[in-house]
Amino acid sequence: ITAYQRGEVSVDRIEVILTVEPKIKDAADAVELPTPVIGSIAARHLTYTYPGAKTPALKDVNFTIKPGETVAIVGAIGAGKSTLANALPRLLNVAPSQLFIDGQDITEVKLKELRGAIAYVPQESFLFGTSIKNNIRYGNPLAEQPEVEAAAKQAQIHPEILNFPQEYKTVVGERGITLSGGQRQRTALARALLVDAPVLILDDALSSVDNQTASDILHNLATGTDRKTVIFISHQMSAAATADRIFVMEKGEIVQVGSHKELVGQTGLYQYLWNQQKLEELLH
Structure with missing residues (x-):
């Protein structure tokens, strides 16, 4: 096969990709976000089921996050943490009237506007x-x-x-x-x-960073003069403990909400996860 033929095949593939209609796109009457975006986020009975799945990944999730607040989301693998992170910038096609930024339904906002207001950092960035x-x-x-x-x-x-x-x-x-x-x-x-977006989502984005450095980063973000709304999804309990509030997720639901001081003193999943990580640190 010649270089020219390979080039023709590559061009054909690119043309196919460019003609594919995106599954998530602007509504016909999509609006812009009010300016400036302050970064308040709310979920009202947020439920999401992946195509082909029998059970929802998110079930009746409700919360309000204030502008400039740092919220950690913790839980076991498969609890729904990353699904929630992907829902906020509409990487998933959530139903209307369930997720809001600055009081605006995200399904009614222009995608460019919505994603311009959110800096999203996954575990593996290119x-x-x-x-x-x-x-x-x-x-x-x-x-x-x-x-x-x-x-x-x-x-x-x-x-x-x-x-x-x-x-x-x-x-x-x-x-x-x-x-x-x-x-x-x-x-x-x-x-x-x-990028300086008002909302920052860290989806297990510090998993390869040691706990102390991750804690320092979260502390700096939470106490800086230009505070963003930070959503920190992690298995690093020590870093999560520095957040203003912590959402504990289990099987697609938020089962506990509070500060580290409040939650670590309660019998429940957070206390179990905290003690488990401390035990692992002692053993290593």
Whole structure:
């Protein structure tokens, strides 16, 4: 097969992809968000079932998150944490009148507006084979060096970048192969912070970062002068404990809500998860 024929096949595949209608798209009368977006989030009887599934991944979920509040969401694998994270920027097609940002039903908001107000960091973020500076600036390519460094400092990656051979000009390799898992995650976090969206979702985005550093990052986000609404989904109980409030999820439902101090003193799932992690830390 010639290079020309391979090229023809590639072009055909791209054309097929470009002609596919997205499953999630703007409503005919979609609106813009009020400005400025302050980042209040509410769920009212939020229920979601994946196509083909017999049981809902989210069941009658209700909550209100205040602007600038840091909320941790914890629970066992399969509890519905990531489903909730994916629902907020409409990566899942949730039903109308169940999820709101600044009082506006997210299904009535233009997708570009909604996703522009939310910085979403998954567990595995893609890094490009370019400089670490360009990776951080990906969502804000006009950002100046001081802004890049400020985001890196918030993400607790700045001191390590200064130790790289060419500091911020160091090329990280395709998919960030030259970085450790924790460095990749903190670089992705710095990128999200530089976008400066009012809502920040961290979906197990610090899983490769040690507990102390993750706790420091959450503390900085929660106490900074430019406070965002932060939703921190994690199995790292020590870091989750620094949040203003904690939602404990089990089988698609929120079963406990409160601060660490309130929940750790109650008999329930949170106390069990906390004690289990502390025991694991002692054994290791």
